Amino acid sequence: MLEQQLLNALTLGSVYALFALGFTLVFGVLAVINLSHGAVFMVGSYAALAMVSHLNAPLWVAMIGAMVVSGTIGLLVDVLVLKPLRARNAPHLIPMIATIGVGIMLTSAAQGIFGAEVLRFPEEIMPMGDFMVGEVHVRALEIAIVAIAFVLMAVLFTLLKRTQLGRALRAIAESPKAAYLLGINVEGLFHITSFAAAALGGIAGVLIGLNFNAITPFMGQPMLHKGIAVIILGGMGDIRGALIGGLFLGFAEVISKAYLSSQMGDAVAFGLLFLILLVRPSGLFGRKLERKA
Amino acid sequence: MRFLPSLPKSLVLVSALAAAGLAQAADIKIGVAAALTGGAAQYGVAIRNGFQLAADEINAQGGVNGNKIQLVVEDEQGKKEEGINVFKKLIFQDKVLMVFGPTLSNSMFAAGPVANGAKTVVFGTSVTASGITDIGPYVFRNSVMESDVLPVTVATATKHYKLKQVAVIYGNDDAFTKSGYDVFKKVLEDQKLPVTTTETYVKGDVDFKAQLTKIKATNPDAVICSCLAEEAANIMLQARGLGIKAPFIGGNGFNSPKLFEISKLAGEGTFVGSPWSNTNPAPANKAFVAAYVKKYNAEPNQFAAQAFDALHVAAAALHEVKLSGDLAADREALKNALPKATINGATGPFKFRAAVTKTGKPGGWDADQKPFIYVVKGGKFTAFEGK
Amino acid sequence: MEWFNDFWSTYSTLVFSVGVHALLALSIWLTLSCGLLSLANAAFMGIGAYVAALLTVNLDWSFGTVLLAGGIAPALVALIIGAPVLRLSGVYLAMATLAFGEVVRITVLNLEITGGPEGLNGIPLATEGWHIALILAITVYGLARLRRSKVGRAFEAIKEDEVAARLMGINVDRYKLLAFSLGAFIAGVAGALNAHFTFFISPREYGFENAVDILTMAVLGGTSSLIGPMLGSSILTLLPELLRSLQDFRSLVNGAVLVLVVLFLPKGLWESRRIKAFFKRLKGGQA
Known part of the structure; x- marks a missing residue:
């Protein structure tokens, strides 16, 4: 049973990590808590x-x-909403509230177009097949999800660590002003x-949609909460932290459901989160981020 | 405007504007409050369709005693404040004769007292929580309560599968699934069926693997599931994915074709008790299913069926009422006529029974309907013929 | 008068909601005025609502005492969690208070006495229009006085620059705790009022969305004065009713209004200077 639960946790954790990665990336670079990320996740699924x-x-x-559809929405949000706010130097609370509005719009648009009912991927397209590894029941789909998640994360890490683009992004994360003065095209x-x-x-949305095969206009909200939890655990704006935090939350959730009680699972998660914030505001795995938003 | 003879001119004008062009002299205005947007919209929309279909049918046959039924549909979003607002609008502004809805039990607890206080019949079609009809004598529902269905379902399944122990899973943050669980718990105690483990999930969860892995380890003979159809389907799929072979036993939430659209054959052998099933061969049901598919190009569900029947129940009562034009008197007359109304509808023979309230005060009226027990075969509900 | 009766019986709940939402918006205005972005107000409202409703239903206390208890209970909770939580700043405080709110919601969900997910029903109708009007008036008056008092100036100083305020000898921690607890008190009373005219409360009414709704009301109206939050809450309560005819796309408009206000009226609706500047910018062709 433990092995099975660990596989469950790995699948769940890698999707959390993938979701939180985008969330934390925006915070790290743009210094915005993008509360429309949950809705973008949902849009990916529907697309x-x-x-x-x-x-x-x-x-x-x-x-x-x-990825293209939800990426374009992300880009539009930045150009149409966040950029004007940056231009006038709005306090950090303001962009966050604007993204709440964007999230509401996307959710109700999805409901208007696709209806409130749960939709699913047709069965024919799902990677089928399952097999037993010892006592553990493995589905091909789960392997695919974990693989895709890790490949995408690896690509992102490499981009950030090894390329000119990555160096520029990290420079912005440290200080947009300094980066601008260095001649980096910050905008x-x-x-x-x-x-x-x-x-x-968006791709996290597709993977979740595939794995649990349920797509609704409201699927982004619980994911957003998990995303917030992950980036707090991992340290806000910390890319590696999002990976570790995502996996950690996946494991914590599954293990608490398996060995404590499924009743209080979420309370434990958020209670822990609350305590972590009090003890280590920069997250369990993160380093202290001094930049003022 | 036959319901407004004694009111001042300004009011008549306001109401006439509100009903612009739709109201005719002999229309019977009936309010429908349903969750048409928000998370509960998947039920609310089916409910509205059911009412609309029934109204069209009744009106096509000349209405009730020659009076056409005019539905005033409002969206209550599945929120309690909206439920109250919509009820007040329907009762005090639109001056409807009675109100159907709201969609969720939560909203009924908030809005029901408004209607009851205004001495207006409120008729729920999808509110199964216990205590609803405690609100007062103007509260009716044709939604069959789990406490009437589940004992039969569990007893039948126990006998059929010779069950020795079962596992339970339910949604613990939803009024519907939680109250279903409470009933299951009591039934299992009464029938002395041991429970290996009780697992929960919360609304919006799509991953049930952790709980199911745990259930698998306890090796139950069946899994009892107080869940909505969507969640149930996912639970079945994921259970089969994990290699759980035990059959499922479900509550009212299972009663939707969605269950098999999604779970395909994962739900084979599932026992469900229900007031309605899409394959019930009774002529009234066949006619309903055919008409619904024709009009909406979609399969009906239990919520649509119960809404459809509810309007026919109300029409049956209205047949016996001589409308005087005095709104308060007409509302009272309807309240007195409704308990005697019976029909043979899409959900089978239906009549009301007086609710037994916790306080002993006179309450409203619950459904008195015999549940059908179905077993799932070939991805379809098939009536279970006990050996 | 008959016309009024008719209007009132249809819309009284809506008017009540406007009043209660105004109280909630003012409660978050108070914490914001001290530079704290707290998202715990929905949870405080829930604590107030549950405490009050349970006292009414089980112990049959008088409505006045019930309201007071509904305010004091969350204020006490705020005092207890305030000391550690308020050391956090900015988004970290927002996230911590949000997590606290989830803990409260899930706890209520799993308790027996609160009725769990089925909520508490059968709460008697006790709230009347004048209760809300009176409490709102007292709150506005009190907050207006507070703004101009030493306390209000201390809040202002902390909001502008916490470090400088500390150097000036202001006891920053204590003032923050005061704003936090007082905000919780107001939110709790609002919750108690709400519970006594909706007959029913359930844990889902005090979640993340509601916390965000409360914040949105204050920000939409503008937080530079007391009128702003009240204006914002009135608009966001009435707008969905006015947009009823839009059906499915109603909340789309809601979201769009939020984005547009943030974009074009950065200080909220109630900032006349800003509105003028905005039109000037339009003329200048920059907007």
Whole structure:
């Protein structure tokens, strides 16, 4: 049973990590808590579904398509909403509230277009097959989800660590003003970050949609809460922290459901979060982030 | 405006504007408060469709005693404040004869007292929580309570599968699934069926693997599930994915074709007790299903069926009422006529029974309907013929 | 008069809601005025509502005492959690208070006495229009006095620059705790009032969305004066009713209004200077 639970935790944790990655990326670079990230996640799910069921696209095309659609929404939010707010130097609370509005709009638009009912991916397109490893029941789908999540995270890490783009982004994360003075195209990178973060959120939406096979306009909200928990655990704006925090939350949730009580699972999660914040405001795994938003 | 003879001109004018162009002299205005947006919209929309279908049918046959039924539909969003606001609007502004709805039990607890206080019949079609009809004598519902259905379901399944022990899973933050669980718990105690483990999840959860892995380890003969159809389908799929072979036993929430659209054959052998099933061959039900599919190009569900029947129940009562034009008197007359109304509808023969309230005070009226026990075969509900 | 009776019986709940939401918006205005972004007010409202409702239903206390208890209970909770929580600042405080709110919600969900997810029903109708009007008037008067008092100036100083305020000898921690607890008190009373005209309360009414709603009301109206939060709460309460005809896309408009206000009226609606500046900018062709 333990092995099975660990696999459950790994699947859940890697999707959390993938979701939180975009969330924390935006915070790290743009210094905005983007509360529309949950809605973007939901849009990704619907975009893939629409491509699969209306355009008969194969799943991998739909996944890329979903990333493009949700990435574009992220970009639009940055250009239309966040950029004007940056331009007038609005206090950090303000962009956060604006993204709440964006989230409401996306959610109700999705409900208007697709209805409130739970939709699903057609069964034919799902990677099928399952097998036993010892006592553990493994589905091909789960392997695919964990693999995709880790590949995408690896790509992002490499980008940030090894490329010019990554160095520029890290410079902005330290100080946008200094980065600007160094001749870095700060605005352009803000746009790229917004696109990439939303694309990551969108693909997380597709993966969750596939794994649990339930897509609703409201699926983003609980995910957003988990995302907040993850980036607090991992340290806000900390990319590696999002990975560790995501996996940690996945494991904590599954283990507490398995060995404590499924009743208080969420209370334990948020109670822990609350305590962690009091003891270590910069997160369990994060380093102290001194930058004032 | 036959319901407004004695009111001042300004008011008549306001009401006439409100009903602009729709109201005719002999219309019977009936309010429908349903959650058309928000999380409960998936039920609310089906409910509205059920009412609309019934109203069209009744009106096409000449209405009730020659009076056409005019539905005034309002969205209560599944929120309690909205429920109250919508009820007040329907009762005091639109001056409807009676109100159907709201969709969720929570909203009924908030809005029901408004209607009861205004001496107006409120008729719930999807509110199964216990205590609803404690609100007062103007509260009616045709939603069959779990406490009437589940004992039969569990007893039948126990006999069929020779169950020795069962596991339980339910949603613990939802009034519907939680009250269903409470009933299951009591039934299992009464029938002395041991429970291996009790697991919970919260609304919006899509991952039940942790709980199911735990259930699997306790090796139950069946899994009892107080869940809504969507969640139930996911639970079944994930249970089969984890290699759980035990059959499921479900509550009212299972009663939706959605269950099999999603779970396909994962739900084979599931026992469900229900006031309605899409495959019930009774002519009234066949006619309902065919008409619904024709009008909405979608399969009806239990919520649509109960709404459809509810309006027919109200129409049956209205047949016996001589409308005087005095709104208060007409509302009172309807309240007195409704308990005697019976129909043979999509959900089978229906009549009311007086609710037994906790306080002993006179309460409202609950559904008195015999549940059907279904077992799932080939991805369909099939009537269970006990051996 | 008959016309009024008719209007009142239809819309009294809506008017009550406007009043209660105004109290909630003022409660978060208070913490904001001290530079604290707390998202715990929905949870405080819930604590107040549950305490009050339970006292009414089980012990049959008089409504006045019940309201007072509904305010004191969350204020006590705020005092207890305040000391550690208020050391956090900015988004960290927001997140911690949000997590606290979730803990409260889930606890209520799992307690027997609160009725769990089924909530508490059968709460008698006790709130009357004048209760809300009176409490709102007292609150506004009190807050207006407070603003101009030494305490209000201390809040202002902490909001502008916490370090400087500390150097000036202001006991920052104590003033923050005062704002936090007083905000909790107001939110709790609002919750108690609400519980006694909706017959029913359940844990889902005090979650994250509601915390965000309360914040939105204050920000929409503008936090530079007391009128702003009240204006914002009135608009956000009435707007959905006025937009009824839009059906499915009603909340789309709600969201859009929020974004547009943040974009074009950064200090909220109630900032006449800003509105003028905005039109000037429009003329200048920059907007």
